[in-house]
Amino acid sequence: MKCIICGSENIETVDTVISDFVMDRITDDFRPDCGMNRPVKLCFCRDCTFAFYDHRITDEECDRLYDKYRGPEYQKTREKHECWYTEKVNRALNEDELGLREQKRVINEIVKKNMDHELRVSLDYGGNEGRTYFKRIGTKERYVFDISGIPTIKGVKGISDFDELREHEYDFIMCNHLFEHLAEPVEMLERIGSLGNKDTVFYIEVPSENPFTGRNKFSFTKNLRMLADPLFNNIRLATYYLKKRRSPFMPMNEHINFYTVRSMRKLVGSSGFEVIDIEENIERTCLGEQTVLSVLFRRK
Numbered sequence: 001m002k003c004i005i006c007g008s009e010n011i012e013t014v015d016t017v018i019s020d021f022v023m024d025r026i027t028d029d030f031r032p033d034c035g036m037n038r039p040v041k042l043c044f045c046r047d048c049t050f051a052f053y054d055h056r057i058t059d060e061e062c063d064r065l066y067d068k069y070r071g072p073e074y075q076k077t078r079e080k081h082e083c084w085y086t087e088k089v090n091r092a093l094n095e096d097e098l099g100l101r102e103q104k105r106v107i108n109e110i111v112k113k114n115m116d117h118e119l120r121v122s123l124d125y126g127g128n129e130g131r132t133y134f135k136r137i138g139t140k141e142r143y144v145f146d147i148s149g150i151p152t153i154k155g156v157k158g159i160s161d162f163d164e165l166r167e168h169e170y171d172f173i174m175c176n177h178l179f180e181h182l183a184e185p186v187e188m189l190e191r192i193g194s195l196g197n198k199d200t201v202f203y204i205e206v207p208s209e210n211p212f213t214g215r216n217k218f219s220f221t222k223n224l225r226m227l228a229d230p231l232f233n234n235i236r237l238a239t240y241y242l243k244k245r246r247s248p249f250m251p252m253n254e255h256i257n258f259y260t261v262r263s264m265r266k267l268v269g270s271s272g273f274e275v276i277d278i279e280e281n282i283e284r285t286c287l288g289e290q291t292v293l294s295v296l297f298r299r300k
């Protein structure tokens, strides 16, 4: 086993399985508690501190897992295995204005701190309806790349064909909360990097998580407020955490890559880019606080 970011063989592994929820989404006739969960290894690179699962999700599995993401079918399947994930929680996530506002605040601060020129033409890679845009970015033209072809909001042009993306010269390209889901993050960085020129500034944001240092996206102890939040049913939360205690360590869920400042630096640096700024920030969301990792970079 080699680290998919730095290639090191200095890897620590923990045996676990693919989660019930993911198994149900990617296979037919899945039944929990029947030993059908595929065994996988959660790996930690002792050199660059990147953590990942050895099973790299295939294109077909990816299509099944993210088909109609957070739609009714997704919600029902997820609630079957994670009883706290009710319709109410799913709706709150889909309409998370607080999370969106917080994300814009973080991007605005890092851009304002480091860039003094106008970011006229911008692309949000994987940006759904284009709601992450705000005043400072894309002052002239705003694009979103999203293969789902979902309609974009006013002022943002949606593009669903990758080659069409090359018709524009971008000052700024951002990619939010995608790299934690990807089977091939190095290849994706090269792909996105190929869309820019020597002056293009890139921004990637991911959750700052590391299962090997106990840093999880939504730590339960850190978010005891969930218990007081009417969004959640306390009995369901308790049932879920009891079930989780009986499960193997961190079954593979939607996040298959876990970044740290060090591993993100390595990823960006070894792909021919230089880091302009990298930082960790806390963003509030409807589910509580999450620590995110933001990196701003350009071609070397």
Ligand SMILES: [Zn+2]
Residues within 6 Å of the ligand: 003, 004, 005, 006, 007, 008, 045, 046, 047, 048, 049, 050
């Ligand atoms: Zn590594």
